[in-house]
Amino acid sequence: MISMQKVSKVYPNGVVAVDDLELEIQDGEFLYVVGPSGAGKSTFMKMIYREEKPSSGLLLIDGIDVGKLKNRHVPKLRRQLGVIFQDYKLLPSLTVYENVAFALEVVQADTNTMRKQVMDVLNLVGLKHKARNYPDELSGGEQQRVSIARAIVNKPKLIIADEPTGNLDPDTAWGIMEVFEEIHRRGATIVMATHNRDIVDKIRHRVIAIENGKVVRDEEKGAYGYDI
């Protein structure tokens, strides 16, 4: 699904965020990305959804050379993956339903398919009954479920989640992880950056640790491994 060969990212101010990275992520894998703040995790994630371009090296997403991808083709890439953030990024003026439907409007799905798809994913994340509510009326966990619903409504093969449980209490975080597990079971590849030791240690998947822009550890069914 993702192939990185000697990928580096140097920002214009000279900071080397990602340094000569080599990595293969197979279809259907669940990958935790751990490491201290400022180690290059976010840049790593941003390159995958092409918010940042690699400065050098080859980055392939599902066969697409992201480094050479022209700006006008970026929307096409984005439609094939779902992105989830710590701060949910919901639009407060839209209802839950509308927030999720937003991702389908963009690809100009017809109204009937859209309604069915939106209700299906809301059902999956357990928020069918809140479809008419506004984000302000929901708890943090529920808002994150909405943002997950929006990310998966296009049925993407790849999900990028940047600290999805960062703002949530432990119980709520477990609830979110159940949703991710379900999506994973259905066949999606998931790349999740996280600081949540508890989750990484208990729900075992492949773990890569990034420090100073390099992969310093890569373990199947690994543990969080940092003592904080």
Added chain:
Amino acid sequence: MIFKSGFRHLREGFKGTLRNGWMTFAAISAVTITLLLVGVFALVMFNVNEISENVENDVEIQVFVTRTAEEANVEKLGENLEQIPGVESVTFSSKEDELENFRNQLGEDANAYGTVEKDNPLHDRYIVKASDPLETETVADAVQSLANVDKVTYGQDYIDKMFAFFNGIRIGGLVLIVGLTLMAMFLISNTIKMTIFSRRREIEIMRLVGAKNSFIRWPFFIEGLLLGVFGALIPIAVIYFGYDVAYSALQPSLDQLNSDIFKLIDPSILTTQVSLVLLALGAFIGIWGSTTSLGRFLKV
């Protein structure tokens, strides 16, 4: 599909104006005020221009024929006048005609001049018009050199100053209108920039879920168009009805001057044109303002 997304963009454009109520109000007010100024100035300018053209076209060269000239020579002079380059028309008024006019102007008092007819003191007169009013002086010089010409007058002293004055007004008015339009564009694009800035999150999310730039742009394009068109409505109404009122109030008193010069332009001709220009200007400014301010949020 295109039709369907077109409908979606229209709906989103309308929604956008409602959702950002105060910003919309601010932007529309900015369009309204500046277009109102532009419109009023345009009306004034068109009328000043019309009057100055009337004045310019009214400039005539009076050619007084020597009183001792034979009839044949007077006719010859008329032919010569017509051959001067740049002459548009030559009209002859004999001294008898002149006396008749004079008497008509005096009305009843004319009887006091009863004896004058026997010994008419007036000149035969040619009235020469230059095809380009600005060439009047050249033509007048050429006339002066012809035989049997007693005196040539065309208001030498004030005509140059008058032309310069009208030109000044025209250029000044044009500069003013262009300046106002630029100011309007600046004001409006700034207001729209604020509305877009307050919606940068929405744009960010649209981009994240894979919206093409054109898809993001369309609703803003329509919103800008709406802002511009709504902003133009009040100025158009004011100009449409206001000019009509001003025309009916002013023109009767101008009519009393009994002159071909001081005529305002008929509202039926002027207001429709100015309104259409304002509408187009509003739409253009709105669209321009919203699409240019969007640019920096669309960098991928």
